[in-house]
Amino acid sequence: MSALSSTYALIRKDILSELRTRYALNALLMFVVTTVATILFALRSDQPTPTVLSGMYWVVIFFTAMSGLSRVFVSEEERGTTMTLQLVASPSVVYFGKLLFNVALTLSLTLAVTLLYTIVFSTSFTIQTPSIFAVTVLLGSLGFASAATIIAAIVAKANTRGTLYPVLAFPVLIVLLMTVMNATTKALDGEEFGAAMGDFQILLGYIFAMTGGSYLLFDFVWKD
Amino acid sequence: MIDVSLTVAGITKSFSRRAIFRDISFSLHGGDSLAITGRNGSGKSTLVKILCDVLTPTAGAVQYAIDGKNVSMESAKDQLGMVSPYLQLYDEFSGLENLELLSRIRSNNFPIDERSSEFLKLVGLWDRRKDMVRTYSSGMKQRLKYAFALLHRPLVLILDEPTSNLDAEGVDVVKSVVENQKSSGILVVATNDAMEARWCGQELQLGDQAQAELKR
Numbered sequence: 001m002s003a004l005s006s007t008y009a010l011i012r013k014d015i016l017s018e019l020r021t022r023y024a025l026n027a028l029l030m031f032v033v034t035t036v037a038t039i040l041f042a043l044r045s046d047q048p049t050p051t052v053l054s055g056m057y058w059v060v061i062f063f064t065a066m067s068g069l070s071r072v073f074v075s076e077e078e079r080g081t082t083m084t085l086q087l088v089a090s091p092s093v094v095y096f097g098k099l100l101f102n103v104a105l106t107l108s109l110t111l112a113v114t115l116l117y118t119i120v121f122s123t124s125f126t127i128q129t130p131s132i133f134a135v136t137v138l139l140g141s142l143g144f145a146s147a148a149t150i151i152a153a154i155v156a157k158a159n160t161r162g163t164l165y166p167v168l169a170f171p172v173l174i175v176l177l178m179t180v181m182n183a184t185t186k187a188l189d190g191e192e193f194g195a196a197m198g199d200f201q202i203l204l205g206y207i208f209a210m211t212g213g214s215y216l217l218f219d220f221v222w223k224d
Numbered sequence: 225m226i227d228v229s230l231t232v233a234g235i236t237k238s239f240s241r242r243a244i245f246r247d248i249s250f251s252l253h254g255g256d257s258l259a260i261t262g263r264n265g266s267g268k269s270t271l272v273k274i275l276c277d278v279l280t281p282t283a284g285a286v287q288y289a290i291d292g293k294n295v296s297m298e299s300a301k302d303q304l305g306m307v308s309p310y311l312q313l314y315d316e317f318s319g320l321e322n323l324e325l326l327s328r329i330r331s332n333n334f335p336i337d338e339r340s341s342e343f344l345k346l347v348g349l350w351d352r353r354k355d356m357v358r359t360y361s362s363g364m365k366q367r368l369k370y371a372f373a374l375l376h377r378p379l380v381l382i383l384d385e386p387t388s389n390l391d392a393e394g395v396d397v398v399k400s401v402v403e404n405q406k407s408s409g410i411l412v413v414a415t416n417d418a419m420e421a422r423w424c425g426q427e428l429q430l431g432d433q434a435q436a437e438l439k440r
Contacts, residue, residue: 002331009328013314016325020316080312084372086278087306088330090298224280 010097023075028068035060036116047124050188058181066166069148072098073156095218102145110137128190139203140180147172150214153221227291228379229253235284257411259421262430268414272384276306305378307369315358319368332376343371362389379409
């Protein structure tokens, strides 16, 4: 119970802190608006295929996430509050607290991108199978957050944080990106829910492997 | 008084290949106080971080025991209070919010409001409790660190440069905290100030040759 209440308190602290400082929110929102507007201007009156649209959808989410999700640890490091957290919380509490905060942030981000995409590309971005899309967004967000959290913890200790994050994240996220793009195309093409089961199994495997590995690694990353 | 002990066995710390200090051993019990002294760069703060388990030693071990039973470092942290210049609180929260949020993360099961008001009054920040920490002076931030360190009534209090940025009134508060801690648990003070070193019954001098000498 004490680990759960500590994790909840840490998430609450991070949400309150984010609402006051806008460390990640502003960066995320600006990136979403800028990239979607750029895509809109580039396409002009062209009608892209579902494959192209789903690819661009996840590219927007990938780069936006890269600009915002690292803040959970980088902001603690920059403000010098890492040691304060080390004194009051165990590494597992910090890991799961930051992971769940990033999950919430990624879900909000995907929701914002989906809404904007639906408005801007109303004619070509039509979700034919909402169940596939919903599960893909949920599992994709969990996968993104689990990979982004441990990479953020590693990057926060490095000197060249800005460039290191996307460089480290891309190879780790490539499997996730390919799978979510594939599943999103199926949702836009109107395929049956069963057709995406293989993709969901890959995503679930990715989430478990990434979260489990990160949990084991985090103690060493966090302490020194 | 709850029986608490701290045993440091053969601690060595190196950064890259340079040894900061080698083979430091000592043990402290409830009522003991230790001053860690030495010139700049001798490793005082490094040793303090190792005692608080925020830095891993290259060799050796730190062991806390409560009521004669060894406890894990995670459990020991519930009984540790630390004040240091490199420990920061959250600028975007008020002094009161900092104490409340950090206490909840620590899962303390005492009435947080009562305890916060007690220690904010002790350190003289009660009137400014609702102001954001970013508006505090460096001395006020140092006072808030004392409230944070004492809130859970730790059995082991570790102070690094205890009076930095404090005015005369603040130093008096620290002196009373130190006297109180010496009667209720273990006190460790890392300092270059001879007056602060005299607060403690023992002194560990970190030397030029990465050696340490314990004086009683």
